[in-house]
Amino acid sequence: MQKLNKEILVFLVLVFAFSSLPYYLMIHTGHVAAYHGWAVRGVMWCPALAAFAAGLFFKGSFKNLGWRIRTGRTLAWGYFLPVLYTLPVYAGCWLFVRGSFTSRQFSAAFVKLFHMSNPDAAAIVGILALATLGIPLSLLNATGEEIGWRGFLLPRLATRFGFTTGCLISGSVWAIWHYPALLFSDYNAGTQPAYALLCFTLMVIPMAFVMGWLRLKSGSLWPCALLHASHNLFVQAVFDELTAPVGRAKYITTEFGFGLVLTITAAAIYFWSRRAELPQAAAA
DSSP: OHHHHHHHHHHHHHHHHHHHHHHHHHHHHTOTTTTTTHHHHHHHTHHHHHHHHHHHHSTTSGGGSOOSOOOSHHHHHHHHHHHHHHHHHHHHHHHHSTTOBOOHHHHHHHHHHHTOSOHHHHHHHHHHHHHHTHHHHHHHHHHHHHIIIIIIIHHHHHHHHOHHHHHHHHHHHHHHHHHHHHHHSSOSOSSOHHHHHHHHHHHHHHHHHHHHHHHHHHSOSHHHHHHHHHHHIIIIIIITTTBOOOTTHHHHSSTTSHHHHHHHHHHHHHHHTTGGGSOGGGOO
């Protein structure tokens, strides 16, 4: 147990230390996508670097990261779940907030890319292209975080504290790790910082329960990496781009509105209720 505590502590110290440089670049420029996106790519791979570095200190850490690729339901959950919890939020916003649905800017990019004359057809083709070809690209960044958060940290926390407390701690750390970008750069939809911080935190912590269940159920980090990639792609590259920031839309949608808090919390409760299906040591 003492070794487990040391592994957790060393990982946490390393991940925040490694993240300081890319966060400095974001804060210095004021932009998450600073240096042609390399700042955000760098920070998303800091959890993986921390996991790898911890492996140099503790023998056996590398082989316990969940490298084995498992097929089946957990991978399907990883891909489709973000669509299930995101679509109702945005559809509700489009329905009740007048003028919040817009495909003009989104379709314009694909009209130009695919040399199409019909904007509606271009938007549909664009969504399909992102949902297929875009996932591997999104996965390149998401995997860096998941190697650290769910590959290394979560299994150790679950072994030490049980599933519920382990997910709560990992989710809190995961949320706090994002705070520098949220508070000191443009990683926000434009709402008040306190509101954005609250909604983001209340979204990320329940997401950690969903991720935690997938990781422990499958024994693999890949369903989590796929869910992370799918979430980033559908929320940021599809639904956000189809939504105009009019009225209260930005307070409902994006990762900084209350809509995803509600739907992801519902998903977290569902998976938490199935914790008895997990390995006994982590099911508490």
